[in-house]
Amino acid sequence: MTQKPGSSIHFVAGLIALAFPGAGHFFVLGERQRGFFAAVGVLGLFFGGLLVGGISVVDREEDKYWFLGQALIGPIAFGVNTIHQNSYKAYEVPPEIIEFQKVDAKVANSFVRRSLHPDEELKVVEMTILQPTGAEVTTRMPVAVPAGPGGGPPAYQSIGRMNELGMLSSTLGGMLNFIIILDALFPTRRRKQA
């Protein structure tokens, strides 16, 4: 499907470009080469950032302003964030509550999910949460506990320059994808060089 003569905005291409970098040009506008290189550029920056700084560079809860830029990559950024939150972070829960495995909903809501320290490991416990209505809900909760011999966190939280550069690279990927989405939305605005 190509751009209709006279039309200046292409919603379908814009939406597809939002779903996957470069897909608007590749599948909708029929510009395969542009779409391919757009995807290489955006995904190279995003996954390059992950390679340099680790998965902790994409964190919607702890680095929400950076995530605003990263979110422009589309569902891939949200997927990486979901994996990070659910598989590599844990709730800070007092040891007596972990042992008792039962907690009031108000107290449970105050637990903070965070990256694990180098001397901690992730443990999934069955936790019964007492609702205000009196009902009991049992859930599996990842909690941070002191690491045993040979144990450690599932991922080391990156710090310093590696974290900054990884975050910068993945956010630049999102901002670049915004330009590519705009180009897919308004394909007639590309100008010939003088």
Place this chain on the structure above:
Amino acid sequence: MSLVLAYTPFIDAMNLDRVWYLILIPMCFFIAVGYKSVRTYDMKDYMKQVFQFTGMMVIGIAALGAGFYVLISVLLPMFAPMAE
């Protein structure tokens, strides 16, 4: 040593603290690849423009870094010396 053994790509950070400035080159390259893909009118000139743009960014940022180094380490101590 244990940290090196535990390294998992894309999950843990790379140990590039000593050569962190070299990350500028791939970062500029991927920016150029993505940006020129939508800004180049004729795709025949694409790769040439990508390398030109990468070079411009790397040289420009390196020049800015050198300029700030001279300003902070040479010129400022010259014009506003620290009290002894």
